[in-house]
Amino acid sequence: MTTPNITFYERVEDALQDNQLYAALDLATTRLVTGRHNAFGALPEGDSLRDHARRLRAHTLANLDRYLAQFADSVERLGGHVHWAQTVDEANQYVADLARARGVKHVVKSKSMVSEELEINHVLEAQGVKVMETDLGEYIIQLANEKPSHIIAPVIHKSKEDVAKLFRAKINATDDDLIDVPKMTALARRTLSSDFLQADMGISGVNFAVAETGSICLVTNEGNGRLTTTTPRIHVALMGMERLVPTMEDLGVMLQILGRSATGQKLSVYTNIVTGARRTATNGAATGPEPDGPDEFHVVIIDNGRSKILGSELAEILYCIRCGACLNVCPVYKKIGGHAYGSVYPGPIGSVVTPGLHWIGPWSELPHASTLCGACQEVCPVRIDIPRMLLKLRDESARAGKGPAWLKRGLGLYRFAVLRPGLYRLGGRLSGWATRMLGKNGWVKKLPGPFSGWTDQRDFPVFAKKSFSQRWREERRN
Numbered sequence: 161m162t163t164p165n166i167t168f169y170e171r172v173e174d175a176l177q178d179n180q181l182y183a184a185l186d187l188a189t190t191r192l193v194t195g196r197h198n199a200f201g202a203l204p205e206g207d208s209l210r211d212h213a214r215r216l217r218a219h220t221l222a223n224l225d226r227y228l229a230q231f232a233d234s235v236e237r238l239g240g241h242v243h244w245a246q247t248v249d250e251a252n253q254y255v256a257d258l259a260r261a262r263g264v265k266h267v268v269k270s271k272s273m274v275s276e277e278l279e280i281n282h283v284l285e286a287q288g289v290k291v292m293e294t295d296l297g298e299y300i301i302q303l304a305n306e307k308p309s310h311i312i313a314p315v316i317h318k319s320k321e322d323v324a325k326l327f328r329a330k331i332n333a334t335d336d337d338l339i340d341v342p343k344m345t346a347l348a349r350r351t352l353s354s355d356f357l358q359a360d361m362g363i364s365g366v367n368f369a370v371a372e373t374g375s376i377c378l379v380t381n382e383g384n385g386r387l388t389t390t391t392p393r394i395h396v397a398l399m400g401m402e403r404l405v406p407t408m409e410d411l412g413v414m415l416q417i418l419g420r421s422a423t424g425q426k427l428s429v430y431t432n433i434v435t436g437a438r439r440t441a442t443n444g445a446a447t448g449p450e451p452d453g454p455d456e457f458h459v460v461i462i463d464n465g466r467s468k469i470l471g472s473e474l475a476e477i478l479y480c481i482r483c484g485a486c487l488n489v490c491p492v493y494k495k496i497g498g499h500a501y502g503s504v505y506p507g508p509i510g511s512v513v514t515p516g517l518h519w520i521g522p523w524s525e526l527p528h529a530s531t532l533c534g535a536c537q538e539v540c541p542v543r544i545d546i547p548r549m550l551l552k553l554r555d556e557s558a559r560a561g562k563g564p565a566w567l568k569r570g571l572g573l574y575r576f577a578v579l580r581p582g583l584y585r586l587g588g589r590l591s592g593w594a595t596r597m598l599g600k601n602g603w604v605k606k607l608p609g610p611f612s613g614w615t616d617q618r619d620f621p622v623f624a625k626k627s628f629s630q631r632w633r634e635e636r637r638n
């Protein structure tokens with residue numbers, strides 16, 4: 161994954177200046193949060209289902225080697241091909257070689273976060289292959305030459321006016337095409353339909369892979385996943401190695417919580433279960449190849465740092481089913497959006513998974529992009545303890561000597577003062593006196609110098625005349 165060339169704090173500063181971004185995020189996250197709330201509210205067994213799903217994820221990851229082997233055997237038994245990729249480069253090389261060997265000129269792709277990790281589009285385009293994103297949000301992102309800013313709603317940061325402008329500039333949309341969202345969607349559908357028909361290869365992600373049957377499950381709301389996996393002659397599924405469930409019955413459990421957590425739907429509109437390539441039908445008198453489906457089915461199972469996480473204190477993050485619910489409730493994400501994180505995975509999940517997959521070095525600010533309010537853990541369908549892992553990563557980052565200089569100096573001064581009670585008391589008295597001088601009616605409207613950031617967004621309370629320890633001493637005397 162490429163690392164951004166401006167700092168996290170610079171990106172946050174830019175995002176905070178963008179009122180349109182804030183309005184778009186507020187609208188979309190409020191809708192998603194309400195949808196999730198209503199969906200679980202209407203499901204009395206929601207809590208026990210979440211507990212069950214958590215146990216399933218824990219069991220699967222504790223036995224991952226066994227289930228991966230079972231899945232690979234099942235795929236190969238049906239004539240599919242399995243490739244194990246330790247790194248992003250190995251995965252890209254396999255897909256690029258396959259495309260070259262089969263003379264692939266045109267690829268259609270459905271939404272896949274792991275393909276964003278790989279940046280596979282650039283690799284294929286570099287060898288002259290045309291790659292088209294077919295999820296509407298990803299299509300818009302591709303036209304805008306941007307990256308997704310949300311796990312399930314990649315274009316959450318754009319308004320319909322932004323999209324209309326983009327369609328006019330990039331695909332010659334007319335005024336009539338841009339009257340409303342259904343018209344714009346119809347235009348995108350018309351434009352993409354010829355890509356589906358011309359494509360030689362379809363690339364998909366994998367929401368879940370079923371070990372016992374060798375099936376992959378894809379969840380979409382637009383039907384593009386079905387076309388991507390059935391129209392071209394080659395289907396390549398890119399899969400993070402933790403995406404497994406042991407049985408079809410277990411898949412049923414995960415699907416019940418995924419749709420509800422992600423979009424507030426009981427089930428996404430299209431749930432596709434793909435089990436191998438097209439086969440020869442032998443029912444009754446009619447024999448011959450099935451009427452649809454690819455001739456070849458390849459699954460690329462990608463590690464890219466996951467096995468390192470599995471053996472660490474961050475292992476629980478691999479329970480994640482990529483529903484995006486933690487982003488929608490995070491007070492930091494809702495203010496800055498996904499691009500400010502600079503990583504493929506934004507929000508609370510990204511602040512753990514990105515340093516976990518790679519190295520804390522270039523991502524040391526991400527674990528600090530949280531108020532530790534616990535809302536992410538509260539909504540997570542598999543109850544991942546994200547705050548605990550953020551603290552663990554903050555500790556790792558401090559031990560690695562990372563973090564901004566002002567924070568290190570500030571914490572050094574604080575340590576110096578708290579270890580000297582007299583100095584600490586004097587500091588308390590002076591700051592109390594200063595806030596009373598600056599404040600009016602109990603509030604300071606503008607703090608000076610390095611403290612001014614606090615009052616940019618809100619007022620600061622004037623300190624009480626007596627400190628807690630003074631009052632404590634007086635209470636004990638009486």
Ligand code: SF4
Nearest residue numbers: 480481483484486540
């Ligand atoms: S951490 Fe939990 S809430 Fe966040 S995306 Fe993953 S499963 Fe969803």
